[in-house]
Amino acid sequence: MIDLRNLREHTEVVSSQLRNRGVPKVTVDELLATDVQLREAIAARDEARARVNDLSREVGRLSKQGEVGAAAEVRERSRQLGASLKGMEAAVAQLAERRDAIWLVLPNIPAHDAPIGEDESANRVVRYWSPGGGHQDPGDFTLPAFTSYQQVPHWEIGANLAILDLERAGKISGSMFAMYRGQGARLLRALTNFALAAHADAYEEIRPPTLVRRETMMATGHLPKFADEAYAVERDGLYAIPTAEVPLTSLGRDEIFAEADLPLRFTAYTSCFRREAGAAGRDTRGLLRLHEFDKVELLVYCVPSDATAMHFDILSRAERLIQRLGLIYRVLDLCTGDLGQSSARTFDLEVYSPGTGKWLEVSSVSWFSDYQARRANIRYRPSSGGGPEFVNTLNGSALAWPRIFATLLEVGHQEDGTVHLPPDLATYFGAATLESQKIRA
């Protein structure tokens, strides 16, 4: 959540920044009003408590001195005061609940340099990259020509090679689930090894649990607001993670790190589970949108002053992977209206899929400032002294596999039906070409 003290002290600024994200002024006003009432209620309660504490001590003192009558009289006064305390405590609890109901769903304050806009149409394309042209400004970029076989959608290529079996995935789990077979399954494993190896220089590899508690989902902001997006195992109160960001952020929950130990950098390969409740029927062919998919994630805790550098480090790592895979991509700077709830600034990476004619998001690299750290209570002790401060958290996918897998099939598709793999990946895969294989039965 956002810093309430900052909101109190710079109401106008914060309020207008939030308005850029579509938060109406009345919501902010209500939060502030509730906050004032809550703090007044707390002050009144604490004062009453202080008096009860005083009287109680008095009872103890008198009892010890054997002044039974006086003790009984003070005890009675304290009892009455205690009764009125109950009401004050209830008032505090009620106001705190009302404040939290707003506070917890309020989005993060966007970064100053995030483009302002209402929806995805206002996202700014920062640059393009292609194997032939390298980095290019948006004005200079044109898509290269693709052969006719490159324009075959991946689901056809995958079915022909028998490395993708979406029909049977449907039988097993329903639509929007995928099954990779033979060389397809192996290619996925190669991609994962390829990515983990690329980050091993600076990021500790983690294999976290993928079913997590409610608090863990709260910490990243995935609950309470986005409950419809998550798969829940109700009987056990657990949720299937939508991204490794969730467990990795809670790894440091309620901890205080030494500044010297920062930055902490983690990478994890996990399955990710998403109900896609709001996206039913959109772009769901083939591997475009799945309920379960694999992803390698990068996550960083750092001091605020390092956050921007870390943001660009994650971004460049994700870009570097796509470059090594030889895919065309573009970098988007998400506008204020399109940012995820917890994010202050996000870059999306989209690869071009010639088989579907679409740009596909394969990575989202976000800076959360202290929004998640405040929720998750992740702090560091400044080496200059002073009390603990919240860390900044950042993360990025590097990368999400299904859309990469799809694009690799299309881009590498040859006239004879085989698929050529980029050399860097071939090393991990153990062969340079995907060839038709026979599915048993």
Add this chain to the structure above:
RNA sequence: GGAGGGAUGGCAGAGCGGACGAAUGCGAAGCACUUGAAAUGCUUUGGGCCCAAAGCCCCGUGGGUUCGAAUCCCACUCCCUCCGCCA
């Protein structure tokens, strides 16, 4: 799943109804002594609310009893041991 035991500050560990935010030891920081270090001595050393002070809150979490709860009661969570089951 069954039966027991436990959860206290960075760590270890006391306290089991009245000045306890908490003894003691270790660790860490500062100062003194020392050419330097060790040893020794003294001092400091949790977090939060609050502009701050005063005050309040936190002894796994949430309730309850009481004038008063780290201490008593209830529920939950987690950890350990044994049995069962299982990859």
